[in-house]
Amino acid sequence: MRIFYAFVIAILLMAGFGGLAPSHAQYQAAIGPDLLEKMKTSSDHYEVIVTFKGDGAPTTEQAEVLETVGVDTGLTLESLPMAGVLASKEQIEALSSNEEVRSIYLNEKLEYFNSDATALTGVDKLRTDDSMRKQNGGLPVSGKDIGVVVNDSGVDGTHKDHEFEKNLVQNVLGSTNLNSLSPGLLPVTYQEDVANTDTNSGHGTHVAGTVGGTGVMSSGKYEGAAPGADLIGYGSGGALFVLDGIGGFDYAITHQSQYNIRVITNSWGSSGDFDPNHPINVASKKAYDRGITVLFAAGNEGPGENTHNPYAKAPWVISVAAGEKDGTLADFSSRGTKGVGGTFEMDGETWTWADEPTITAPGVDIISTRVVAPVSSLAAADDVEELDPAHVPFYTMMSGTSMATPHVAGVVALMLDAEPTLSPDNVKTIIQTSATNMPGYETWEAGAGYLNAYAAVDMAFGNDTYGNTLNMDREFNSNVEAETERKSFAVDYNPSTLISDNQYEFNVEPGLTSLVAKVDAQGVMGETGNPVNLILIAPDGTEYSSGISLLFTLYTDRTVSVNAPMPGDWKAEIRGLRGDEQNPTSGVSFSEDINGSLAFTKVSGFDGLNDIEGHPAASAIKIGVKERLFDGNSKGNFKPDQLLQRKDLAEYLVMGAEIQQSPLKDIADAPSHLLPFASAVTAEGAAFRDETQTQNGVMVLKDGKFKGQDNVNRAELAYSLVQSLGLQDQAESFDGEVTVQYKDERIAINDASEIPAHLKGYVQLALDLNIINALFDVAQGPYDTEPTVQAEFQPKENTTRGDFAVAMSRYFEAFLK
Template sequence: MRTKLSSILIGLGMVGSFATQAQALLGPELAEKLSTTSLTQSLTEPSIKVIISFKDKQQVYNVMQSLGVPYLALKELPMVGATLTPSLVTQLQNNPAIESIYYDAPLRYYNYNSGEITGGHFVHDNYLFTGKGGVVAVLDSGVDATHPDLAYGDKTIQNVKLINDLDLYGLTADIEGLPNTDTSSGHGTHVAGTVAGSGAASANDPTRANLHDGIAPDAKIVGISAGEAISILHSLKGFDYALANQHKYDIDVITNSWGGGAGSNFDPNNPVNKASFEAYKRGMIVTFAAGNDGDGDDTLNVYAVAPWVIDVAAGTPNRMLADFSSRGVPGDAIKTPDITAPGSSIYSTRALNTPLPALGPVIDLDNPDYYVYYATMSGTSMAAPFVAGAATVLLEANPHLSPDQIDEILKASADDMFDETGRQYLPHEVGAGHINVKKAVELALQTEGNMRQFLAGDTEFSSQGAWQQADNTADKVYFAGKWSETTDSSAYNGTLAKAKGPGNIAYVGFKGERAKIHFAATNRGEVSILVDGVEYESLSVSGEKGEAITVAINQLDDSAHTLEVRTISGQVALDRFEFDGIVTQPGVSFTTQLMPSIEGTMGPSVSLDLAGLGVDPAYSIIEHLVSVPDNVVGVTAVLSWQPFADLDFSIANSQGEDLASSATLDNPETAQLSVTEAGDYIFKVKGYTSVVTNYRIDWQIVTQD
């Protein structure tokens, strides 16, 4: 999980939350495939595997039945997997029930020491915390629960094989109760042993009883087998199973040692990110392998950079960063690992009758049986499950910790890391540092858990990454009655809005499903919270000086709402509102309007650096002036082109200053802007490397009615 984002990221991050767009959002990979595929319906029209996200799960059946194609609907998530022709994709894109359509891209798995160098064995032996009561869902190739360390019915309490094949008329099944679901890879079995292997096959080792146990040897495992050839749909099925069975098996953590899209930007609308957010919102800790695409910058697994997951880099036995471990981007709060854990030459359980991993079996002349039961592997695949197991150890120490608190504790207790020259590693390389289980447990014991507040909606992150802020100085927050502004250094923007006695009202409009209201505690104060004129909660805002009080509003429908704070008695000090959505005028609705497309031609251009002298690259810029009318709150513009070229795109104000931009290698490029005033804006198309290139800009505006 990331730290709080800057105010700039907060402003831009919410633009993607407009749910009233006229067309469904197309994922970049799918858009690229469609741009190179004829949309003419024919008998030979190619088919594409896609993931379709609906705005409402109740609409799935009618929409998909109308298409007349096999499909696979998830149980908990409002998503469907299907194989569609480009024509059907275009038809769905114009269906108002559809939120987004993404390509079902293939993904890949990331392939006695750990307990010692992290203080884990000290915690087991002295604090007696071993993950008892914790349950980790291992979403991977499978688990061989015939292994004595992962025995089915004892250690592995459920082992399910997910079967879903869109080429077989939407065949889907969850085959539960299988002793062995890891029959060809061994990856998931090694991961499961790292989390919570009992060490039974090494029980009599003279070095230490149960020498090769996991970091949480008394935790339980739910094996979720996505198979050896994982894709986005397989991973979504795995998350869907964990969500549906969270309370049946008391799942605390979902660990994921797979991914793809190294270096890609965070996309909150990606189906995998939507699934991991749903798990986070429901109180489950989600760990992801950072990826094995190091040692260059900007190589992180695209699913590990979601702010609400724990992004785990891999360390060596001497507590340095492994060369293969993916790195982030200096100064980028999103593209930064959270923490580093052991991931190099990790001993763990070997799935019987599967190929040996690259580093081979564990050879121990005193214990020849280890050849059969254990193997050594390296990768962030081994680091992520270590953190997942450590999380259950922290939950045993303090069962009331929320996912946000687990993340904060792991990072606050981490050790600094240094390379062989003595240089301290930077945050974009190792995150907060190397995990220290002993220090983390000690900090967990001193922390007051807030899981109840978390589940009520008081989460660190919103579905878009950051909450939209509106404090007492925002122009869309309205006050009625006797309010005054006072300076307070602890307030979000340095000031509080204060009122005494009953009848004072502060209100704001927003569009979204969740909100939070922050107060500074007073000696005596009581308020009533209303949503759309109906009382949501009455509560005291009294407390110690300096104490912050947060009210979370959860599970609203994704439409326009008016949120009110009404003072009942005493003194009330209002700090700010936060929204998982966009701030609006109170009592308004929205309309999305497609604007006329803009077409143009970019001439030849090429990037230059004369003899490495730092000369600015040569490029061409074409500007298009557009007018944005009154009441517009958002603009989304998509630049697409043919043939091959490297074009960047931005939206600027009338003075030419960029306000929103997209500078990737993707085609199309999408720029989104939260609009604060009407007037002229400029669409800038910048060509770095191109032949003569024809392009088109499709854009739409979101207007408050």
């Protein structure tokens, strides 16, 4: 379930009322556009939020401003310069011309829009790291005594994972109803010490568990990111209004010292323009001014541009996008707008904002606490399928940026546990600087990259050696502009029917740079995988094959990538694996409705690649540069026929294979500019897809040295790319003859004896996953009735930069996009 609170409000900065404002007014407060529209069509009393100038609660003089215009029903906040009131059109017009009033907005109704996560981002790793324990007084970093406000639907404090007055140190019911108030301007009251404030949604309870649930009911399996943090639940109950969201900030500021509140997480928002005068943005700024780190969910309206939550655009908050567990960006995660941003004045300071998230964190199929009083039915079907039956009453699975945001909030608590003096600006900078590059995404889509909790906490402890490998801050030598059109297709596959029945026909226009086809063969009940092969057949009959991976139960997708495809009518065909002669049914594929997609990419322009035109690898080079998988040199060339060196491979793996930043190693022969890359690729758990972060590096030292000037042969490249996929166990368990798929049969690799024994499994997987080609030859003796197809891998052959570009672009298209 993808849940996100959605404000149904646009927040354009209004300069005036049009014809509604008195013509003689010398001052005009900012007015919410929805309020303006309502005032044009009706004359009722409106629930509005009046924001005054100042830093604290409304002063006596400001309260008198309300009384002077006849407003006699409402409440004033404790620490924010705001009041929620009932006001008529005439009263609003009068308030708008008072210089004490900053803005007036409707109190609109809002709509309700982790075991894997803690492993993926390195939270589990940092808890067991000896050096971090020593720096933390011998105890694991847990967020101890850091107050985190969960500003949401509420928290079920009867759940043992965040038991009230222990893990959940305060639980507040903050919903307000202006229409239920008796006449009078009253101070806001918050109902504290409520055991369960989440009796309708379950959203806030799930969020709280992700921040800092203790995992008691799962023996620690579904522990939150910061189980030592002090959670403060601020719940609106079943209905949420703007005033309720603001109330969470007001409560946090008022009780900051009492609970050491350093973080407030908000999994609600909207799409629209950024307006610094909106009361939500004013409230988040006041919290920031008090040293409270504010986080907002980016939104669930992706993948289109200009869908970013406006409250997440404020430059003083952390905006969190949702990532898949494979390191890609979730389709539903809201995006910003490329190149959009600006400056504005607030509180005497000039601020710069950009329409982009700050960071990406796990947000898909996140398991966290379920409300137990009453028991929630959220995601019930998925829970029964994915969770241990003993855990179903206590945990549930949900997806959304709502789930990604509290994970980052928990990591912020860990950072503040490591170094309590960090300011919100320090926290945001560290979160971005320590991130893992996400190839294929720009900052307006995914921010700085994927959250790296281990590196973030290491930076909080004072290790400032991160950030040198970050794509976000890199100046690229080469650039490519391209557009990609995507089209869905389906094949009703049946191995017993005619070939034509298992084909899909489509047209390729002239001038395409690449054609990528992908299908997902789920198999029986979506669990076994289906041993089928995806074939693209060109107009001249040339076939391009995905191969049938030995990992078909692990990777159910098949991908074929064709550079500079021939224009004309193509066919996508599904073929099954043929059984052997002794057992004709062994490994045979079975019927399935197989869905797929086609991606047609055309380059519209490029620079910094002066020497690639006419080269066989030119299309792959353009695609790789476009997706920031690698780069040309400072002289504007790529040198496609030059041999690939280890120093370049290290740099490009960190750029384009989602290799995580790592503490610097003592590598004597690695110069300072290379050391961050060499340290990252040789570190334990280097690959993002190594979920346990315990596998070997994606490159290995040679006699303790990096030897960056050495060339990279084909077997070594196979190791690095397969290891980058987190497939060490599968590669090392391989024991057999190295073969390659040719049409519907497997062919032995003739020169397999030249492949080092420890790399044979990696070469096999590189062939199976169609990352690196075998080289085929047809031999026929003078008396042979049929030719024999032979295959070689040439493992000792050094790789050119063009060869690498082809392999890397295939790697990316198949597994990272």
